[in-house]
Amino acid sequence: MYPADLKYTKDHEWVKITGSEARVGITDYAQKQLGDVVYLELPEVGRRLNKGEVFGTIESVKAVSELYSPVSGEVTEVNRALGEKPESVNAKPHESWMIALKVSGGDEDLLDATQYAELTK
């Protein structure tokens, strides 16, 4: 259910690390808790984020949640197309990346798919 090529956080973000680049989204568990996603507020390219820092907000019909960066790094890309179709987060959470980062650290102590599945049982 949770892809093995992604890493996860206790705050229910996923991160896909390829070399020094990381793409970040929220997990299937997170989108189910939120319900219908209607709005995303994402950072500007160039923003430097520390691991655990808020990089944006996600709103469903019912609630607002903050998004936390799973790693440290600089924002190199923002998925504006997703901002126009936020409901994709519900449909394909693990493909709906929100930001890309050039990783500068903090990629240790992330959860693997099995650990994350255990956490959300």
Added chain:
Amino acid sequence: MSQALSTLKKTPLNARHRSLGARMVEYAGWDMPVEYSGIVDEHLAVRTRAGLFDVSHMGEIEIAGSDALKAVQHITTNDASRLAIGQAHYSALPTPAGTFVDDVLTYRLADDHYMFVVNAANIVKDFTWITSQIAGIGDAVAVNTSSRYALLALQGPVAREVLQPLTGVNLADIKYYWFTTGEIAGVRGTISRTGYTGEDGYEVFVPPAQAERVWDAILQAGRGAGVVPTGLGARDTLRLEAAMRLYGNDIDETTTVLEADLGWTVGWKKEEFIGADVLRRQKQEGVARKIVGFEVLDRAIARHGYDVYVDNEKAGVVTSGTQTPHLKKAIGMAYVPAGKTAVGTPIEIDVRGRRVRAQVVPLPFYKR
């Protein structure tokens, strides 16, 4: 969490919600379904087909006795003398300050017998209040009958055609805000043409022990027509589009009936009722603030509790706000100063530290 869950009250349909895969939340001390397939999906189902709600958490308080009308007239704002047997209306249960103890539907069950349907969070408060306020009024007694009823609401354009085969009552004969007794799926109950969604529909009061049978029968009868179970999440977005006030959000013991723009629920020709002095004065002199509808112009959602600014000054607060599934806009209701209520008036709302532009729009947002 598990401990808290065990103390929550459950409606007779709790097992049905769980087996249908509903996401359950705590609401007013009850374990209630917030969504099944999703709020947007369920909202659109009610607007285009129909949705079935379990609203058994709502309370019923009955008043009976030869002075029942006198008691009801005293404790509610609306004029209950205009209710025929079999008719209902919306009313405030006012405080002496003209604010809301609660908002209720008043049903006239018989000559000397009335029933209030009250908000789940207020059942105990209302009952205590009503009992104390009618103590001096001759022959009238209040009884909390909440546990005697399960309440199901079938709402949406196909509600009648789905419900009709399940009952001998000719549903077309029940006018809006009227009700009748009869059998539904072989269960004796009360069928009321009321609701909280802005759609046509029916609310059905049945004994709790038979609630599952009625629930199952309606879902089965509605399958071909696309009827879906609908949770409290969609109930909230639907009622907001229809600009129906929500107790605890839009109205409470600090907001008067006229500030809430519900003057139409006041029987001005009545001699006396709790809070009449204040409300008559406000009607004469006007109110300092009033509820309005707004639409957010920037890309943002304004929610309950966010501050409203007019001319750069803090001027009020958002009482309800969401992104509406049907209209696909961020809308809401807020209290603003009396001079700023005209349609088109620009306002600003503080969305988590960011000022976004909004404007006053007419209510309701949606009308069928």
